Amino acid sequence: MTMYNQTTDERVDKALANSFLRQATRRATDRLRNNKYKAADELGNWEEWRAAGEAIRKNVISNLDYYLNQLIEQMEKRGVHVHLAKTPADAVTVVRNIVREHNAKNVLKSKSMISEEIHLNHALEEDGVEVVETDLGEYIIQIASEPPSHIIVPAMHKTRQQVADLFEPIAGHALSSDTPTLTRFVRTQMREKFLRGDIGITGCNFAVASTGSIVMVTNEGNGRMVSTLPRVQITLMGMERIVPSFRELDILLNLLARSATGQRLSSYTTILTPPKNTADPDGPEEYHLVILDHNRSEILGDKLFRSSLNCIRCGACFNVCPVYRQLGGHAYGSVYSGPIGSVITPLLEKDWKKWGHLPYFSSLCGACSEACPVRIPLHDLLVKLRMRKTQSGHTPQVERQIFKAYRYFFTREKTLRRALRLGARLQWPFVRNQRITGGPPPLSNWTNSRTLPMVAPKPFMQLWADLKNKR
Amino acid sequence: MSNTSDFISNLASKLGRPTPTEPPPQVELSVPQYRLSNTEERVSIFMQNWQALGGKGAIVRSADETLQCLKAWFGEQPITWFKENSQALLAWDTLPTIAESAFSSLNWPLTRYSQSAFDPRDRYSIAANAELGITGSDWGISLSGTVVVKSDPLRGRAISLLPPRHLSFIESTQIQDNLFNVLEEVAALGSPPAAIEMISGPSRTSDIEMDLSIGVHGPIEVYVIVIDH
Numbered sequence: 001m002t003m004y005n006q007t008t009d010e011r012v013d014k015a016l017a018n019s020f021l022r023q024a025t026r027r028a029t030d031r032l033r034n035n036k037y038k039a040a041d042e043l044g045n046w047e048e049w050r051a052a053g054e055a056i057r058k059n060v061i062s063n064l065d066y067y068l069n070q071l072i073e074q075m076e077k078r079g080v081h082v083h084l085a086k087t088p089a090d091a092v093t094v095v096r097n098i099v100r101e102h103n104a105k106n107v108l109k110s111k112s113m114i115s116e117e118i119h120l121n122h123a124l125e126e127d128g129v130e131v132v133e134t135d136l137g138e139y140i141i142q143i144a145s146e147p148p149s150h151i152i153v154p155a156m157h158k159t160r161q162q163v164a165d166l167f168e169p170i171a172g173h174a175l176s177s178d179t180p181t182l183t184r185f186v187r188t189q190m191r192e193k194f195l196r197g198d199i200g201i202t203g204c205n206f207a208v209a210s211t212g213s214i215v216m217v218t219n220e221g222n223g224r225m226v227s228t229l230p231r232v233q234i235t236l237m238g239m240e241r242i243v244p245s246f247r248e249l250d251i252l253l254n255l256l257a258r259s260a261t262g263q264r265l266s267s268y269t270t271i272l273t274p275p276k277n278t279a280d281p282d283g284p285e286e287y288h289l290v291i292l293d294h295n296r297s298e299i300l301g302d303k304l305f306r307s308s309l310n311c312i313r314c315g316a317c318f319n320v321c322p323v324y325r326q327l328g329g330h331a332y333g334s335v336y337s338g339p340i341g342s343v344i345t346p347l348l349e350k351d352w353k354k355w356g357h358l359p360y361f362s363s364l365c366g367a368c369s370e371a372c373p374v375r376i377p378l379h380d381l382l383v384k385l386r387m388r389k390t391q392s393g394h395t396p397q398v399e400r401q402i403f404k405a406y407r408y409f410f411t412r413e414k415t416l417r418r419a420l421r422l423g424a425r426l427q428w429p430f431v432r433n434q435r436i437t438g439g440p441p442p443l444s445n446w447t448n449s450r451t452l453p454m455v456a457p458k459p460f461m462q463l464w465a466d467l468k469n470k471r
Numbered sequence: 472m473s474n475t476s477d478f479i480s481n482l483a484s485k486l487g488r489p490t491p492t493e494p495p496p497q498v499e500l501s502v503p504q505y506r507l508s509n510t511e512e513r514v515s516i517f518m519q520n521w522q523a524l525g526g527k528g529a530i531v532r533s534a535d536e537t538l539q540c541l542k543a544w545f546g547e548q549p550i551t552w553f554k555e556n557s558q559a560l561l562a563w564d565t566l567p568t569i570a571e572s573a574f575s576s577l578n579w580p581l582t583r584y585s586q587s588a589f590d591p592r593d594r595y596s597i598a599a600n601a602e603l604g605i606t607g608s609d610w611g612i613s614l615s616g617t618v619v620v621k622s623d624p625l626r627g628r629a630i631s632l633l634p635p636r637h638l639s640f641i642e643s644t645q646i647q648d649n650l651f652n653v654l655e656e657v658a659a660l661g662s663p664p665a666a667i668e669m670i671s672g673p674s675r676t677s678d679i680e681m682d683l684s685i686g687v688h689g690p691i692e693v694y695v696i697v698i699d700h
Contacts, residue, residue, distance in 0.1 A: 221689025
C-alpha cells in the first residue's frame, strides 16, 4: 500500500492536483448528502429518530459488557465459534488459522471495515490464499492496491476509464468503459468465484444480543452471496456493533440506510442467526465470529471519548464536512475517513505521531455533529483530541515554543507593549497591501500559503487607554 | 486470544462497575411510526414503492389471474429457456396453491431447489444457471417496498439470489406498514431461522462514478405477485 508510505502533505498535494478526484468527491458527497436530506425529511420527525438512536447507542455502550456476554452466550449455545481478539494481530491470526485448518485457497469477502482496520487481505495473500473483495467498489480498489476513499463509496476517486483499465488485464481484452459493460464483466467474473469460494468473510453492521444474530446491509447482494454459498463463514465485528434486541434494530436500520445513501432500507438487509439449520439446503455449516477490541476498551474507559463508540458507520459526517468534501479520504491517510475517522483513528491506533494530525483537519463548524444520526458531538471530540494531544506532549517543537513565547509576553504587560512597538516597526519589509505576506521561519510556514494581519501601529491596549482618557 | 470472562471483566472495569446480572432497563422508544389504515392501502403503497425501486408487481385473486400475469410478464420466454435448460425455473419445495396451479396449467415445470442435487455446490450451479427463481415471502413492508423471506429446509436462500430473475408470491394480509412491525413478528419467533432476507428491489450499485447500475451480483429483474383473497 504505497499510499500509507506517503506523508500527509504529499498525499494532500497529490489530491489537490487531481481535478477528477476533487470533482468526483464533490459529486458523490453532494448526491449522498442530498439523498439523506430527502430520506430524513420524509420521516417528518428526524430529530426524534436521532434522539432515539442516540439513546439506544448510549445504552448499549454503557452496558457493553452485559450485551456482549449475552451475544457470546447465544452464539456459543448454537455452536458458533466465538473468538475474542484483543489486537488486530490477534484477529489476523484467528482468521489465518481458520483458513489454514480448512486448507482454503479461495476466500470471498464482502465489505468489512474491520478487515481494512486489521489489514487482513495482505496477511492472507502472504499465505498464498486468493482473497476476493466482492463489493464492486472494494474490488476496484483491491486491484488498484488502494485503501477506500469513502466508507460507502470506496472507489469514488476512480474514473470509469481507470476502472476499465484495471479490469482489462483480467478480462484479457479491451473493455468499453460504460457502466453496464463494466458491471456485466464483474458479474461474470464474480459468479465463477462465488461458486468455488471455500470461506466467506463478512462484516457486521449490527449484532443482536438477545438472539445472537448478525445483521448485514448491502445493495449489491454480495453480502448474501458470501454468507450463503461457502461452507465456512467468518464474520468480523468491532465489539461495539451491538443492539440489544430486534425492538431497537428498527431504529438503527432506518437511521443507517437513510443517513448512508438516502434509502428507506438498503436493497438487501440480511439477518443471520448462524450456523445453518442442518437440513437447510444452503448457508454455512461452520460459523466463526471474531470480535475485535483494538483499544475500543480503552475508549470505553475514557469518558471524554466514549461517545465515539456510538457510531453506526453511515458516512454522513464525511458528506457534509467542508474538509473531506474537497479531497476525499485518501489525502488524510486513515482507514476510517471523515470526521469520525479523525476522532477514532488516533484513539484506536494510539499513535499520536502517525495520526495526531487528523483532529486538525477540521474547521470545527459542527456540520458533522449535526449530520450524525446518533448525535455524536464530533466537532467537540475533535477539540478534546487536540487538547489530549497537547497534554501528551506530542505537539511540534515549534508550536510549543510559540505558545511558550505567547505565555511569556502575555503575562508581562510592559514587555508585550515593547514587543508590539518593535514588531510594528520591523514588519514593514514583509507587508504588502496592509497584510504580512512573508517572513523568516517559522512565520514562513504560515505565510507560504496565507497572509497575516499587520501588527497594528497602535495596539488595542493603547487605543483603550486613549479612549478612557478622552472620556 | 482472550477468554470470555477476562474480556468481559476488562470491559466492566473500564465502565467502573461489575457486570450487571439483570438485563439493563430498555430504552423508551417513542418515535412516531408510519401507519396505514387497512390492507388495501398497504398493498397499494407497497406496490408503488416496489415499482419505484425497479420491480414489477401485480395483484391477483385467482390461479387464472396468476397465469395471465405470468404470461404477460414472461410470454414465450420459458419455452425457449427449457430448450437450453430443463431446470430453468427453480422454486421452493412448496409455493402458494395459486402459484402451483398457475405453473402447472402453463406447463412450465418447476425444479425444486432442495431436491435438485445432493451436493450443495451442484445446487448452486443449478441456481446460477436457472433463468427464474420462484419463492414465497413471509412478510412485506409497505413503506420501503420490501419482501421478507425466512430460510427453511424446504426453501433455499440461493433461489432469490443466483438466478437473474426473482419472482416472489406474497399474501396481501402479510404486508405490514413498516420495518418495526416485521421485526416484532421476527422477535415473536423466539429463535429466528438461520437467515431472514429483506429484499428491496434488484441488486444495485453506484460504485462507478455514482452511476446507478443494476444486477452486479443478485437478480437483475424482480417480480412480486400479491395474492389477495
